[in-house]
Amino acid sequence: MQNDLARILVSEEDIRSRIQELGADITRTYREMGTEEIVVICITNGSIMFAADLLRQINLYAQLDCIRVCSYQDDVNPVSEPEIVDNIRLDIAGQHVLLIDDILDTGRTLERIVHVLNDFAPQTLRTCVLLDKEGRREVGHEPDFAGFTIPNEFVVGYGLDFAERYRNLSCIGILKPELQNPPEWC
Ligand code: IMP
Ligand code: MG
Secondary structure (H helix, E strand, O other): OHEEEEEEEHHHHHHHHHHHHHHHHHHHHHOOOOOEEEEEEEOOOOOHHHHHHHOOOOOOOEEEEEEEEEEEEEOOOOOEEEEEEOOOOOHHHHHHHEEEEEEEEEHHHHHHHHHHHOOOOOEEEEEEEEEEEOOOOOOOOOOOEEEEEEEOEEEEEEEEOOOEOOOOOEEEEEEEEOOOOOOOHH
16 A cells, blocks of 8 residues: 555654644643543544544543544545534533544534534534644634644545545555546546
């Protein structure tokens, strides 16, 4: 799989150490608010690797739920209005909620989900993304916690896919341009 990458953008080691820092940062933030328990909501499928590793670096009680969103009209172009295809099951009213996604691109997905979750009246709602794509924002949503700022390239690995492939790469890299629309996958 690694041969399909034009180059590696974030190594496995860099992901691991940044997640340790993020976990400490998140733990400290909630402790300073006097909170010992949060509800973590991860956006599937993209954030499952990140959420699984990050959760184990957060030293707080954490309930976990998932929300499933469809953001893409084809394999590389996002739709203008992300659709929620499976909503949360936990009651988050009055809770401290941390929403986790893999990457913040146009910002539409997080903006939409934040809006939906706010209707359930959480006490606080914060967002955390592993990657923040520079210069791509179309709506105003900025994350409370972010791992790495990356250039405007289509990336795969560590949860991020192209046509559902490459999620199980342990690093994050730029897919070779000639592989971004191979005819046999269309
Ligand atoms: P946004 O709504 O434009 O911010 O897009 C966020 C969603 O698009 C993320 O949850 C990802 O699933 C997906 N996405 C954005 N950029 C990439 C990329 O470079 N590779 C893979 N998925 C991406
Ligand atoms: Mg995704």
